[in-house]
Amino acid sequence: MHWLSTFPHLNDDFLRMLKKSIDSGFRDFTRAYGDPIESFFSPLQYFLIHSERFLTNTPWPIILLLIAAIAWLGSRDWKVVLSTVATLVVIGLFDMWDDTMKTISMIFVSTVLSVVIGIPIGIAMSRSDRLRNAINPVLDVMQTMPSFVYLIPVVMLLGIGKVPGLIAVVVYAIPPVIRLTDLGIRLVDKDVLEAADAYGSSSWQKLKNVQMPLALPTIMAGINQTIMMALAMVVIAAMIGVEGLGQPVLKAIANQYFTLGVFNGLAIVGIAIIFDRVSQAFGRRLQKHREIIHG
Amino acid sequence: MAEAGASIEIKSLYKIFGSDAAHYVKLVKEGMGKAELNQRHGRVLGLKDINISMPAGGIQVVMGLSGSGKSTLIRHINRLIDPTAGEVLVDGTDVVKMNEGELRAFRRSRTAMVFQRFALLPHRTVLGNTVYGLEVRGMPRAQQNEAATRWIERVGLKGFADRYPNQLSGGMQQRVGLARALATDAPILLMDEAFSALDPLIRTDMQSILLELQKEIRKTVVFITHDLDEALRLGDRIAILRDGEIIQQGTGQDIVLKPANGYIAKFVQEVNRGRVLLVSSVMSPAGRGGESDPASGPAIAETATLEEALQQMTQAGARAARVTDAKDRPVGRLTMDAVVSAMVTPVESDVAGG
Ligand SMILES: Nc1ncnc2c1ncn2[C@@H]1O[C@H](COP(=O)(O)OP(=O)(O)O)[C@@H](O)[C@H]1O
Ligand SMILES: [Mg+2]
Numbered sequence: 001m002h003w004l005s006t007f008p009h010l011n012d013d014f015l016r017m018l019k020k021s022i023d024s025g026f027r028d029f030t031r032a033y034g035d036p037i038e039s040f041f042s043p044l045q046y047f048l049i050h051s052e053r054f055l056t057n058t059p060w061p062i063i064l065l066l067i068a069a070i071a072w073l074g075s076r077d078w079k080v081v082l083s084t085v086a087t088l089v090v091i092g093l094f095d096m097w098d099d100t101m102k103t104i105s106m107i108f109v110s111t112v113l114s115v116v117i118g119i120p121i122g123i124a125m126s127r128s129d130r131l132r133n134a135i136n137p138v139l140d141v142m143q144t145m146p147s148f149v150y151l152i153p154v155v156m157l158l159g160i161g162k163v164p165g166l167i168a169v170v171v172y173a174i175p176p177v178i179r180l181t182d183l184g185i186r187l188v189d190k191d192v193l194e195a196a197d198a199y200g201s202s203s204w205q206k207l208k209n210v211q212m213p214l215a216l217p218t219i220m221a222g223i224n225q226t227i228m229m230a231l232a233m234v235v236i237a238a239m240i241g242v243e244g245l246g247q248p249v250l251k252a253i254a255n256q257y258f259t260l261g262v263f264n265g266l267a268i269v270g271i272a273i274i275f276d277r278v279s280q281a282f283g284r285r286l287q288k289h290r291e292i293i294h295g
Numbered sequence: 296m297a298e299a300g301a302s303i304e305i306k307s308l309y310k311i312f313g314s315d316a317a318h319y320v321k322l323v324k325e326g327m328g329k330a331e332l333n334q335r336h337g338r339v340l341g342l343k344d345i346n347i348s349m350p351a352g353g354i355q356v357v358m359g360l361s362g363s364g365k366s367t368l369i370r371h372i373n374r375l376i377d378p379t380a381g382e383v384l385v386d387g388t389d390v391v392k393m394n395e396g397e398l399r400a401f402r403r404s405r406t407a408m409v410f411q412r413f414a415l416l417p418h419r420t421v422l423g424n425t426v427y428g429l430e431v432r433g434m435p436r437a438q439q440n441e442a443a444t445r446w447i448e449r450v451g452l453k454g455f456a457d458r459y460p461n462q463l464s465g466g467m468q469q470r471v472g473l474a475r476a477l478a479t480d481a482p483i484l485l486m487d488e489a490f491s492a493l494d495p496l497i498r499t500d501m502q503s504i505l506l507e508l509q510k511e512i513r514k515t516v517v518f519i520t521h522d523l524d525e526a527l528r529l530g531d532r533i534a535i536l537r538d539g540e541i542i543q544q545g546t547g548q549d550i551v552l553k554p555a556n557g558y559i560a561k562f563v564q565e566v567n568r569g570r571v572l573l574v575s576s577v578m579s580p581a582g583r584g585g586e587s588d589p590a591s592g593p594a595i596a597e598t599a600t601l602e603e604a605l606q607q608m609t610q611a612g613a614r615a616a617r618v619t620d621a622k623d624r625p626v627g628r629l630t631m632d633a634v635v636s637a638m639v640t641p642v643e644s645d646v647a648g649g
Contacts, residue, residue, distance in 0.1 A: 195414035198373055199428040199479070200403035209427075213418045289418050289459045 030156050041163050048109050048162045055101040063101070064088055071274070075281030084278070087270040096245065096267045103234055103244035104271060110166055110230045114174040115223060122181020122219075123207070132182060139175040147172050147236050155240055165242030173229040180222025184215030220283035227275045231268060300351040300515030301386045301405065301482040303372060308381030310341035310367055310539075316379040329538045341367040342539045345381070349532070351482070352513040356530030358520055364539040365519045369487050372517060373406040374398055385483065403432050407476035411488040413468045415460040421447060421471050422456040428479035446474040450504065466497035473504070477512070484514045491520065502528055523562050527551070527571050535559060548576040552637070560641075569602035569638045577601060577637045578618045578627035592616040597626055601634050608634070 009015075055063060064085065071084040091100050125132040151168050158164040188211050196210045212219075238246025245264045252261030311319050311332070319327075319338050329340040342364050349355040359365050370376040371383055374390050383390040385405060393401060407428060415424045425443035434442075447456055450470040460468050469489060476484055490498045502525065509516065520526050526533050527547040534544040543555035551571055554560040575597040593611040595604050597618050608616050608631060618627040 189414075191410060191412050191414040192416060194375060195408065195410060196427075196431075197375060198402060198406070198408040198485075199431050199475075200399045200401075201431050202399065205431055209430075210416065213416070289461055 026153065026156060034157060037157055038163075041158065041167070044109075044113070044166060045163050048105070048166060051109050052102055052105040055105045056098055060092065060097060067274075071278050074278040076285065077281055080277050080281055084274045087274055091267050091270060094263055094267075096248075096264060099243070099245045099248065099264070100267055100271060103231075103246070103268070106162075106166065106169065106234065106237075106242060106244055107227060107230050107271075107275070110169040110173060111223065111227050113166070113170050114177050114226050114230070117170070118174045118177030118222075118226070119181050119219065122178045122222075123185060125178065125182040126185035126211075135178070139178060142171055143175050147233060148239075151236070151240055160241040162242060165237040165240050168240065169230050169233045169237050169242075172233045173226045176222040176225035176229065177219070178222075180225075181215065181219050184218030184222075185211045187218065188214045217283055217287045220279065220286060224276060224279045224283065227279060228272060231272045231275070234268060298480050298482050299513040300353070302351040302384075303347075303349040303355075303483065303515060303517070304382075304384040305345050305347045305349075305368075305371070306382040306384065308342055308345040308368075308371060308383065309379045310364075310371070310376065311338050311379045312341050313338035320380050340539050341376075342371075342378075345541055347534055347541065347544065349515060349517065351386075351515050353531040354509065354516040354518055354529050356518045356520060356526040356533045357536055358523060358526040358533055359536030360521055363536040365521070365536055366487055367539075368536065369485050369517055369519050372483070372485055373402050373408065403428070403479075405481055406483045406485055407479045407481040408485040408487070409469070409472045409476050409489040411491055413460070413465075413472050413492075415468060415471055415475075417460055420457050420459055421452060421463070421474075424460065424471050425474045425478050427475055428481075432479075442480075443474070443478050446478045447471075449477070449508065450474045464497075466493050466501065469493060469501060470504075473501075477508070482514060484516045486516065487519045488521065489518070490525065491522070498525070505529065523566060527566065547571060548573060552576060564640050568640065569605070570600050572601045572637055573597070574599045574601065574604050574618055574629055575626075577633050578629045579633070580627045581625055592628075594619050594623070595629060596621075601638055604629060605631075605634055605638075 067088065068081050068085050071081045072078075075081070088100075091097060121135065125135055147168070150171060151164075154164045154168050158167070192210055192214065193206065196206045201209065234242070234244060235246040235249050238244070238250050245268050248264040249261055249268075251257065252264070309320050309323060310316075311323065313319075313336075316338065319332060319336060322336075323332065323340060323343055329343075332338050332340050345368060347355070357365050357368055367376055371378055372385070372390070374383070374393070378391055381391070385401075390398070390401065416427070419427075422440065422443055425447055426439040429439040429442060444456065447453065450473050452467060452470050452474065455463065455467065460471065463471070469492075472489070476486075490501045493501060505516075506529065516529075518526075518529055520529075527550075530547055532544065533547055533550055534541050535550070536542070537558065543550060543559055545553075548571075550559065551563050551566055551568060554563050574595055578597065592613040592615045593607050595607055595616045595618055597620055599607075604616065608614070608629075614631045616629045617625055618629050620626045
């Protein structure tokens, strides 16, 4: 009755061989192509370093003003701007300014990358049901796979550092932009689309004049979610060398520094709230012209 | 400068919704009806053997109840819907045979459309919406704005150019829809129940605006409606659609005076005949009948309605009148009896069974 108490699994040797051969195959691949792949991603490295350098090397009052200005442009709401500034001031007072800037830089770059890659994929999906059915399961896997797992191949390929961290963050955070771009375009009012056709719009003109503008609020909601997911990934990405607020948190776990962990954790929460409020207020402003005032 | 209308000729047009439509056209041509096609084969008969000839510069109304195929028909003219069989000739060119590029060019320059639910771009201002057709064509910005601004004023929206559609009432939004269509100066204006979503008073306003503009622009207007009063007011010619088939076409006078069957007669019953029928449809033409004294009675224009004629005759205390054309030449005689009997709706048995 042995086979009832433990599930009859494949031969131990076979499984060991399987894992070993996949791993060694991947390692060979890495050895052969690691360098070209690394140079392929070098523009990202450049982008990351410059964005981080800008945020950490510029005098803090200028950065503070800049972020306040962005918050104002996005939300047009003094309350949002004030709480943004207050949050950053508190973060600075508790000596977390540099780490926070590094994290903001990382989030900024990974959001830009997610948008640049995700929106075209979402547009393509909205045009073909076939493509949509092919991509959706991949997105499901990307979102449910424990994020630690895909750190492994990324690290094997690119080692430890900013770029592998960025890739891990983007893989984890990109699905909402893709999904909501697809959804937003599919939800565009058929009447308006028909009008665009009736006036002889090309498909590019329809995309530019009708589909993207009308889908924009939905896409913004996707970008908002992407930012939040990228922030959630910051601590995990710290394990493969991404600098910023994640590093002290890891240190705090390893050494049981409770207060250090809480401070940095709260700083992450603080910037999450800033990003969230500003991007949501921006999304709402985009919606303004769609509310029905007259019947 | 403005481009006057183009002629439209629709020949043996069929539309069947659903896959493998070409096969079912044969069955329909052999006489299968809408209900049978749907029950036996699950296909929807949209249009059946449509033949309409629309001369350039006139208003052609297509009237029918909801689901009769009006929207389907009008969408064949700019081929938003592809036919299953048939031809749509615009100034002699078959729209059905155009390739994608030709069709886009055709839509950009030859047709403009006004929609029942306005279909404006919510994120663009009145001006931004009005320039749309010109923008798509690639006209320089300054020229777009100039043309659009002119039409915004013509439809009575001066001062509203910077508003967004959601800041306007339904009637004003449809004026934007009209301005957008007219700004393109396309010879064909397609209006799918353009005024149906509006309140009655505003609707009559919009009808007046359209008639007023049409005197000047002389486009070929195809106007869809489910309302006979609207059809009679606007249409130079009217086609009546039922279950995808045209059951009568002619002038409004033809349809009111000689409804082709009981179905149409029932609609016509509700019409205020005194305000619709014209003297010219009821008079006895000059040179026939040998009236005793053609010079007696007041002079009434042949384009007057019966109600107006009755007023004038009552005022003059006459039982008969002379009918004159636009140049005051006598064209016929009108008697009080003829007016009264034309104004009374015929009893149903007179027309039923047709
Ligand atoms: N895409 C479609 N697929 C199937 N049936 C359709 C489609 N479009 C219209 N129909 C059917 O064709 C008929 C005519 O529709 P329509 O032209 O919209 O009528 P109307 O504009 O006169 O109300 C209706 O029976 C409708 O259900
Ligand atoms: Mg309709």
